[in-house]
Amino acid sequence: MTNQNTARVVIVTGTSQGIGHAIAQTYLNNGDIVIGCAFSPLNKAPLAQKMLAENPERYFYYSVDVTSTEAIKQFVNEVEILFGRIDVVVSNAGKNVFKGIDCEESDWAHNFDLNLRSHWYLAKCARPALQKSKGVIVIITSNHAFSTMPGCAPYNISKRALLSLVQSLTIEWGPEIRTVGIAPGFIDTDGNQTWFDSHADGKAAREKTIKKHPVGRIGRPEEVGDLCLFLTSDRAGFIAGTTIVMDGGRSAIMQDEDDA
Template identity: 85%
Template sequence: MTSLKPARVVIITGTSQGIGHAIAHTYLNNGDIVIGCAFSTLERARQARKMLADFPDRFFYFSVDVTQTEQIKQFVTDAETLFGRIDVVVSNAGKNVFKGIDCEESDWEHNFDLNLRSHWYLAKCARPALQKSKGTILVITSNHAFSTMPGCAPYNISKRALLSLVQSLTIEWGPEIRTVGIAPGFIDTDGNQAWFDSHPDARLARERTIRKHPVGRIGRPEEVGELCLFLSSDQAGFIAGTTIVMDGGRSAIMQDEDIA
């Protein structure tokens, strides 16, 4: 449903697929303007091309490597130049760096450049525009920030650090800028389907995963988008400095059959 309010300008990282694509689509359906980016070029970003075709006047796409601070800075500059303002930043880009605590130094550095530093630097670059608009920053972290499993380091460590980033942005940049974190759990994306497909029996792997969720299913990408839409609205104006877990109750379970 299209909003009757004036369109906001929303910048979102990681919009070529998965959760980021769903978040972008949610804001576009709400009548907002979305300026998205991802590592993939437009030629390789099929879903981004579809959004460009469906929303030619309200969706814009840039190829950006968010591990490179100069590219982040240029992206924010280009985004603000397009419409003269930025109202919402959804810092979503990231990937699973599941190498284990004995990972190589290069894995550690890449993980923190992508899954932590990029979020801080995006917020830093967008701060002047957000101060003018009294805007909102949403940081997408993970339920691994709260509890994790063997082999998921250093990813979980950076995701935990994002909880503190959300707090610091809130207490140092408020009240002009409001910051909230979102920690999704298992969301039904193409990437997670590839993980199912890596098992000898993909159907069984999916069923076992579903059984670990008290709500009886795994999450949908558009649900993350709807939560973003709410948290960046006036109705959520008293929510700040916290990170909301959306994992279908998975983190409520102390132990499951896969743990000896």
């Protein structure tokens, strides 16, 4: 899909599993060079090991704690030293911090360090390289940024803030750097399967969730990767400063029948 004559250098955070892993695979399939990172060390990241074995010259993996600004800075510096450029940043790393609005201060701080500050600081560190390449930033937020459920704070609050981060990056760093957001809904990852399995009847919980989606299924991780690839291509050059919801129509439902 890319129009570049040479492979782009793409940073993707949170690539050890789930959506991040699928995004990395999508860019590799497109012929790009992918530098992935996640909190897990390589010896505890089997999917990253497999990806490295299959793409020894185009995939690179780092263990990075993105709650540490110093770790982010070092990671970006190493990428620039090794490759001399950065064309795309997909800021995906994060996790569910579902503690409720009465959460402890430590939960609040950890959530915002991971689910908000890390995205801002990664973009900040990559800015000089992206300005040179006229690059693109994609920030992965969540449909919880638009509407949420009891007990999902403070996660949903940080995800809402990412909508404003996308806007501010766009209006302050454009036109050299284009920024867009993606807000996935229920995506079929191992983490979500663990949530299904936590119910007394995991199969029933899964079927109930599927029925809440007008498209009749939940999302696939590779679909998020495909959207990232499109949004970072020249074909999407007029899309900026906005966050696209991909939730199978879930957010179009005002009220579930079993909640009435």
